Amino acid sequence: MIRVPDEIYPCLALDADKLQVQGHRPLAVVLAMVDISSAIFTSLLPKFPNLPSRSHFSCFTAASARAVYPLTRCSISADPRPAETSTIPWGCEIESLESASVLQQWLSGSGLPPQKMAIRRVDVGERGLVALKNIRKGEKLLFVPPSLVMTSDSEWTCTQAGDVMRRNCVPDWPLLATYLISEASLMESSRWSRYISALPRQPYSLLYWTRLELDMYLVASAIRERAIERVLDVTGTYNDLRDRIFSKRPSLFPQETFNLEAFKWSFGILFSRLVRLPSMGGKVALVPWADMLNHSSEVETFLDYDKSSKGIVFTTDRQYQPGEQVFISYGQKSNGELLLSYGFVPKDGTNPNDSVELSLSLKKSDKCYKEKVEALRKYGLSMCQRFPLQIFGWPIEMMAYAYLVVSPPEMNQRFDEMAAAAASKSTAKERIKYPELEEQTLQYILNCCESSISKYTKFLEGGGPLDPITIDVKQVNRRLMLKQLAVDLCTSERRILFRAQYILRRRLQDIKSGELRALSIFNGFRKLFKQSS
Numbered sequence: 001m002i003r004v005p006d007e008i009y010p011c012l013a014l015d016a017d018k019l020q021v022q023g024h025r026p027l028a029v030v031l032a033m034v035d036i037s038s039a040i041f042t043s044l045l046p047k048f049p050n051l052p053s054r055s056h057f058s059c060f061t062a063a064s065a066r067a068v069y070p071l072t073r074c075s076i077s078a079d080p081r082p083a084e085t086s087t088i089p090w091g092c093e094i095e096s097l098e099s100a101s102v103l104q105q106w107l108s109g110s111g112l113p114p115q116k117m118a119i120r121r122v123d124v125g126e127r128g129l130v131a132l133k134n135i136r137k138g139e140k141l142l143f144v145p146p147s148l149v150m151t152s153d154s155e156w157t158c159t160q161a162g163d164v165m166r167r168n169c170v171p172d173w174p175l176l177a178t179y180l181i182s183e184a185s186l187m188e189s190s191r192w193s194r195y196i197s198a199l200p201r202q203p204y205s206l207l208y209w210t211r212l213e214l215d216m217y218l219v220a221s222a223i224r225e226r227a228i229e230r231v232l233d234v235t236g237t238y239n240d241l242r243d244r245i246f247s248k249r250p251s252l253f254p255q256e257t258f259n260l261e262a263f264k265w266s267f268g269i270l271f272s273r274l275v276r277l278p279s280m281g282g283k284v285a286l287v288p289w290a291d292m293l294n295h296s297s298e299v300e301t302f303l304d305y306d307k308s309s310k311g312i313v314f315t316t317d318r319q320y321q322p323g324e325q326v327f328i329s330y331g332q333k334s335n336g337e338l339l340l341s342y343g344f345v346p347k348d349g350t351n352p353n354d355s356v357e358l359s360l361s362l363k364k365s366d367k368c369y370k371e372k373v374e375a376l377r378k379y380g381l382s383m384c385q386r387f388p389l390q391i392f393g394w395p396i397e398m399m400a401y402a403y404l405v406v407s408p409p410e411m412n413q414r415f416d417e418m419a420a421a422a423a424s425k426s427t428a429k430e431r432i433k434y435p436e437l438e439e440q441t442l443q444y445i446l447n448c449c450e451s452s453i454s455k456y457t458k459f460l461e462g463g464g465p466l467d468p469i470t471i472d473v474k475q476v477n478r479r480l481m482l483k484q485l486a487v488d489l490c491t492s493e494r495r496i497l498f499r500a501q502y503i504l505r506r507r508l509q510d511i512k513s514g515e516l517r518a519l520s521i522f523n524g525f526r527k528l529f530k531q532s533s
């Protein structure tokens with residue numbers, strides 16, 4: 001059964017979107033949107049505003065239309081530390097096969113049926129699941145029983161800690177993050193010890209980039225800001241849990257174990273491995289074994305609970321030969337989102353869901369600045385918005401926002417409908433269009449694209465911030481790796497901007513040549529009338 005790919009790892013999709021909302025809010029609040037338990041948890045934390053609904057792409061069909069993103073302004077002090085070195089005492093090096101084979105043995109002895117795949121070192125994704133036999137297209141694989149799945153309902157080895165967390169109605173994500181740390185700290189006494197030992201000690205994700213590294217390498221990309229927000233959200237969530245729960249029960253939640261470093265790890269694991277299971281009512285879960293599958297943008301299949309076999313499965317959408325790595329989809333994510341949550345960037349041009357965020361903003365010098373801001377606010381938008389551009393086109397919301405930016409004072413009666421359309425809250429059946437503004441609007445979007453392109457070009461041509469000098473070999477290697485990821489991301493994002501630039505220039509040329517044609521016809525008529533009179 002193949003489902004809408006957004007529903008694989010969709011918590012990550014949801015989360016990624018929710019982390020966009022203005023200002024810093026603890027992740028606990030963010031995640032509260034994901035579950036029912038949020039309603040209770042909101043008594044603990046401020047309410048989280050609703051997001052605008054999904055957008056539609058205008059000129060070309062786009063598979064993964066996404067919400068319009070309000071720009072956020074974060075203030076976070078620059079972190080001068082050179083690189084993150086994890087002090088987490090559990091987990092393994094990401095490429096460790098030894099702990100993976102212990103995991104496999106434990107799972108087999110705990111109810112995982114015989115498998116057609118095994119964990120191997122792979123070219124894409126360090127460790128992955130590789131076919132041992134021929135696998136047919138349409139075949140169901142895995143069958144991980146619910147008893148081997150970690151959810152918010154899982155029993156705590158330290159039952160008292162679990163009771164305290166549940167009494168405080170902590171939502172699923174922070175609850176699972178705390179659960180993971182609690183079980184990890186109990187080492188061999190936890191039933192999950194084999195699983196936790198096979199989890200990476202330092203999951204790949206932007207959570208582990210320092211502020212300095214984000215500023216140096218992602219200066220051109222909007223993903224930098226999302227990574228900063230995410231770090232702030234994780235920190236905020238940890239601080240909330242510490243102040244409201246851990247500090248009151250230090251014997252159950254000692255600071256040496258339940259600290260920010262541990263939460264960064266556990267959230268890093270959740271961001272890169274948690275799945276939502278649609279057939280289990282959207283429950284979020286860590287699924288050992290299944291979470292050894294790597295992502296490919298070329299497949300569309302994802303994990304779900306299968307009622308007939310009573311296990312977590314996925315259905316292949318292609319055949320595999322023995323020795324081939326088997327992939328699933330983590331959802332229709334852009335390269336930036338994949339880097340943000342999973343720490344990798346697919347090869348340029350291979351991700352059909354790739355997109356880049358373009359910022360549009362009202363000019364303070366606009367004669368109608370106040371009225372326009374008011375109209376935008378009415379629909380939950382701000383004077384600065386980010387919109388996703390895809391290789392196939394851009395959302396109609398972006399066009400509506402740009403109409404508003406360029407519209408003159410005499411069009412003030414239209415500001416409301418433009419803002420509504422920009423927030424996808426238009427009641428009009430037809431898409432709004434203002435032919436008199438078309439040229440100016442396209443020119444404005446083109447200018448935004450070109451200014452964004454120049455930032456990418458500056459970074460890619462070595463004109464970005466300079467790396468501080470270091471002679472530490474580990475540090476040099478880390479920088480090389482991060483820089484390569486950033487170069488890959490920026491190359492793919494700039495490619496989409498180049499495409500948009502090309503389309504916009506063509507359209508503007510067409511408009512101009514249309515105008516010229518109309519003018520010459522008009523002149524022709526004028527001459528004719530002059531001759532005949």
Ligand SMILES: C[S@@+](CC[C@H](N)C(=O)[O-])C[C@H]1O[C@@H](n2cnc3c(N)ncnc32)[C@H](O)[C@@H]1O
Pocket residue numbers: 094124125126127128200203204272273291292293294295296341342343344345
């Ligand atoms: C759900 S885990 C998959 C198992 C993981 N490879 C492991 O060894 O534990 C997700 C992580 O796998 C890696 N990964 C998944 N798909 C990848 C891909 N297409 N390219 C590179 N790395 C990938 C990333 O490190 C990501 O954070």
